[in-house]
Amino acid sequence: MSKRIYNFSAGPACLPEPVLKQAQKDLWDIMGSGIGILEHSHRGKVFDRITAETEASCRAITNIPDDYAVFWMQGGATSQCYFVPANFLTPDRTADYFETGKWAQDSIKEVPLYGKLNVCGSSKDKNFSYIPTGSQVSYSDNPAYVQFTANNTIMGTEFQTEPDAPGDAFLVSDASSNIFSRPIDVTKFGLIYAGAQKNLGPSGITLLIARKDLIEKPVRELPQMMQFGNHAKKEGRFNTPNTFGVYLMGEVFKWILAEGGLDAMRDRNEAKAAVLYDFLDAQDFFIPHAEKASRSTMNITFKCPTPELDAAFIEGAEKKGLDGLTGHRQIQGMRASMYNAFPKAGAEALVAHMKDFAREHAAAAKA
Numbered sequence: 384m385s386k387r388i389y390n391f392s393a394g395p396a397c398l399p400e401p402v403l404k405q406a407q408k409d410l411w412d413i414m415g416s417g418i419g420i421l422e423h424s425h426r427g428k429v430f431d432r433i434t435a436e437t438e439a440s441c442r443a444i445t446n447i448p449d450d451y452a453v454f455w456m457q458g459g460a461t462s463q464c465y466f467v468p469a470n471f472l473t474p475d476r477t478a479d480y481f482e483t484g485k486w487a488q489d490s491i492k493e494v495p496l497y498g499k500l501n502v503c504g505s506s507k508d509k510n511f512s513y514i515p516t517g518s519q520v521s522y523s524d525n526p527a528y529v530q531f532t533a534n535n536t537i538m539g540t541e542f543q544t545e546p547d548a549p550g551d552a553f554l555v556s557d558a559s560s561n562i563f564s565r566p567i568d569v570t571k572f573g574l575i576y577a578g579a580q581k582n583l584g585p586s587g588i589t590l591l592i593a594r595k596d597l598i599e600k601p602v603r604e605l606p607q608m609m610q611f612g613n614h615a616k617k618e619g620r621f622n623t624p625n626t627f628g629v630y631l632m633g634e635v636f637k638w639i640l641a642e643g644g645l646d647a648m649r650d651r652n653e654a655k656a657a658v659l660y661d662f663l664d665a666q667d668f669f670i671p672h673a674e675k676a677s678r679s680t681m682n683i684t685f686k687c688p689t690p691e692l693d694a695a696f697i698e699g700a701e702k703k704g705l706d707g708l709t710g711h712r713q714i715q716g717m718r719a720s721m722y723n724a725f726p727k728a729g730a731e732a733l734v735a736h737m738k739d740f741a742r743e744h745a746a747a748a749k750a
């Protein structure tokens with residue numbers, strides 16, 4: 384079998400090896416049915432079982448109560464930018480949004496199509512290097528909901544805890560890049576959505592965990608496909624779903640449970656992130672992007688003193704089997720994405736490269 388390298392990609396990203404190995408088998412024949420997973424009807428008995436198991440494992444990971452629906456949709460997390468205000472925002476209320484990076488801005492852009500927007504906190508003044516808290520947050524008088532991006536994949540910042548929504552407003556979280564990376568109490572949220580391609584599986588499927596009373600009926604007339612309730616009632620099968628995505632998410636959920644659940648994921652992710660952050664804090668060659676109090680355990684962003692050195696760093700990393708470190712074009716530099724399935728040895732290999740590189744180039748950078 385060919386060799387695998389350390390994949391720091393921000394998403395689609397590396398997946399648990401036991402899951403990939405199981406998928407190889409199930410592509411040929413799943414559950415002894417004589418038919419591979421890609422070939423089963425989404426209305427057949429085998430897929431009924433896969434749907435039920437995927438939902439049950441997801442619920443088991445974080446004790447999701449019965450008054451919450453668990454389902455999945457297509458169109459990426461990006462489609463949720465318009466689904467959310469279309470389904471939830473009434474003309475008499477405001478939608479409050481945290482502006483903490485590109486993904487938050489994409490959501491913010493869609494709100495005026497449906498109603499009133501209030502940006503309740505923004506870190507645009509410092510190129511999204513922090514999460515607004517305390518006096519930096521100002522809610523509107525009567526928000527229907529408060530939306531935030533739990534982890535800012537591009538910037539490398541993360542809400543350390545969820546914000547407190549005022550009054551009867553509910554919280555909406557875009558948790559695409561940190562879902563199930565640490566314990567989460569879903570009862571604090573009205574809706575959590577997450578594109579699967581970082582911590583949960585392949586691209587092309589989005590997990591939703593929603594309070595049932597909120598999605599029963601949209602607040603306005605909407606096409607059938609745009610109503611959350613239809614997707615929930617039909618168990619993510621309102622139309623033909625990404626069947627492979629449902630299956631693979633289910634396998635990743637089982638893997639999370641087998642590895643010890645969300646406490647184990649948190650311990651592992653904190654240990655991995657500490658390898659990089661401890662090194663970054665103890666040196667003065669690389670320049671971290673995120674402020675310390677807002678740092679992400681999933682995406683770690685930093686730069687060399689010049690863009691030329693960034694390019695040389697990435698080239699050298701690739702030669703050592705460290706792939707996917709190029710930062711997003713919005714902030715450039717480097718980004719090391721280390722989701723649940725990423726091994727600690729990869730973080731150690733990256734730090735070893737950083738040490739070598741700093742030693743080699745420190746004098747030139749200072750000259």
Ligand SMILES: Cc1ncc(COP(=O)(O)O)c(C=O)c1O
Nearest residue numbers: 459460461486536557559560578
């Ligand atoms: C936090 C966050 N939200 C939304 C998206 C957009 O996801 P998609 O491309 O699946 O629509 C991404 C993609 O990386 C993301 O990281």
